Amino acid sequence: MRAVRVAEFGPPEVLRVAEVPDPVPGHDEVLVDVAAAGVQFVETLVRAGRSAAVPRPYTPGRDVAGVVRAVGPGVDPALVGTRVSGQTASSGGGYAERAVLPRHSLHPLPGSVSLRDATCLLGPGLTAVSLVEAARVRAGETVLVEAAAGGVGSLLVQLAKIAGARVIGAARGRKKLALAEELGADATVDYGVEGWADRARRAAGGRGVDVVWDSVGGAVGRRAVETLAPGGRFVVYGIASGSGTEIPGALVYGRGLTVIGYGAGNPVIDHSRRHALQARALAEAAVGRLRPVVGQCFPLEEAPRAHEALTARATVGKVLLIP
Structure with a gap:
């Protein structure tokens, strides 16, 4: 072969x-x-x-x-x-x-x-379902999805909508933003354009977002932290930029933020758990709710x-x- x-x-x-x-x-x-x-x-x-x-x-x-x-x-x-x-x-x-x-x-x-x-x-479905659970997304909250047109990000946009959240899709370039909108994002921001974090906060009603899913890290992740409302959750699951997000301790303390780390090697995700999470993503696709x-x-x-x-x-x- x-x-x-x-x-x-x-x-x-x-x-x-x-x-x-x-x-x-x-x-x-x-x-x-x-x-x-x-x-x-x-x-x-x-x-x-x-x-x-x-x-x-x-x-x-x-x-x-x-x-x-x-x-x-x-x-x-x-x-x-x-x-x-x-x-x-x-x-x-x-x-x-x-x-x-x-x-x-x-x-x-x-x-x-x-x-x-x-x-x-498989891998993206497992990750996306796990991330929605880790962030404890509730109906009526606002979430920011980095790389919203990617393999995981495109699923997160849809799963967050299924959970009843308002979604802001962040990506680079009109083609990717258009896909995020097509998948259900309520608003989009281009993080290749200066001032995108301010636009994301305005899209969240000025208060800020409740959840950020950070897969990019670096300067994008650092700006994304600033979009969080007091008590918000920052979920890190990738460093596509090549460097992690630096999160000032004073910002975390001052706003009461929660930082949640995620890794594919997380020991709590054993074979049966991994299989069950993937099965949930497949089930949503089977009935046409997840594309x-x-x-x-x-x-x-x-x-x-x-x-x-x-x-x-x-x-x-x-x-x-x-x-």
Whole structure:
């Protein structure tokens, strides 16, 4: 089969397609013919050697959807032919024509959810649902979503609306702001334009917002802190800018702010919890209340272009590889 392999850390060009043997499912595992594999920003950092090192050579990718081709010992053979989504083990393996998934990660898919949409609701769905819970969003509150047109941000806009909140979508450029509006944002601000934080506060009625979801960090995150109303919650879940948000202690103390950290490695999110959170996102999509956004699709051979598009912030929604 064909798979993307990384023999050494470096620029996107180190992503190369090679012929490798089909993986063999072990106990409690299934082999899936991959219809779509999700590309995550963290995978660009690992590839570049800027995040947790992994043994090389390796095949990146965790979020996949496809059709079960074979099952390992301990798995019901009736699953063969089933449309599923799921996440590979932490070592990756998703950027390939076939991938092995642990049985506990599988989500059999209803006909109302496409394989490509399902791929968008694994890592991003888990993160977005978790973030809404972590922020304890209540009906009538106002929230600010950074990167509101991204894979997670686009889901947060919709989930916050489902929770009854007023949503301010923050992004860079008219195309991304238009998508946030299409997804239900009540107001949008371009954080590439000076004075955006003041405009966000005005959009919140002058009082400020109750919740900020910060995935950008750096100068954007620092300005976003200033949009919070007294007693607001600042939820950090990414540093796409390359640096974290510096939050002055005096500001936190003076306004009674709560800072909440989130990480994919949070030990409270075990296998069963992870599966349940993803299932909630899939259920919302199945009934038409949550719309996953497929931004760009690339063939396996163009994995370098997919990584370049992500790092250049040139994408909306989720980026997929199609074997």
